[in-house]
């Protein structure tokens with residue numbers, strides 16, 4: 311009998327393709343990011359019901375500072391708006407929100423909003439939504455290594471330091487939308503054994519059914535963590551509770567989108 315805890319997954323998402331989604335509609339890139347926020351809302355709404363305990367989304371990488379200042383400002387304003395407008399709804403839905411990444415380069419007001427959101431949502435237990443802002447996986451690793459100081463460096467000691475910098479649990483499934491197939495400096499340590507799922511859909515078009523499809527693909531994978539194949543190859547499927555299977559079942563029956 312599987313426990314509920316075993317079925318709670320950490321899913322990480324690289325929300326790529328907003329700009330191309332907008333360009334295909336002759337809209338400014340910021341319209342794509344706005345549509346991306348709507349897609350994030352839909353995903354956050356459905357995630358707790360399908361066995362996701364932790365959802366980490368890549369909203370702004372440390373390399374995104376290289377984008378044109380107008381786009382950077384627009385993204386920062388959207389992040390502020392999201393935190394301001396969404397936090398009450400998130401708290402009511404039992405969702406804990408935290409941010410990972412650097413705070414010292416964020417514009418006025420944004421880090422204060424993050425601090426407030428983290429405090430008021432701290433009791434949320436349905437889903438842990440982690441938003442990566444000014445985040446770099448390499449920098450997170452360097453910071454943790456520096457914090458370990460001299461002496462023997464063990465995985466446990468290192469993981470503890472990374473956790474102090476807000477690392478989450480290991481990633482089970484990493485989804486990237488928008489057609490590219492790379493990690494782009496996202497959760498490099500935590501995703502060491504993540505299953506990778508790439509889709510050509512731009513992020514604004516990625517909906518709950520697509521998330522369910524990604525989870526079904528994940529359930530079909532046999533995670534060996536360097537060991538030998540499990541009998542029948544059902545290791546991920548076995549991590550799904552009956553409730554999760556039921557909520558995923560209709561798409562299995564109809565074949566779903568390819």
Ligand code: FPP
Pocket residue numbers: 325326327328329330331343344346347350368369370371374388389392441488513
């Ligand atoms: C990548 O698409 C997306 C980003 C750099 C930003 C992601 C941001 C959002 C979804 C909205 C803001 C998020 C929150 C939480 C408020 P791209 O611009 O690189 O698209 P492209 O590859 O098609 O140009």
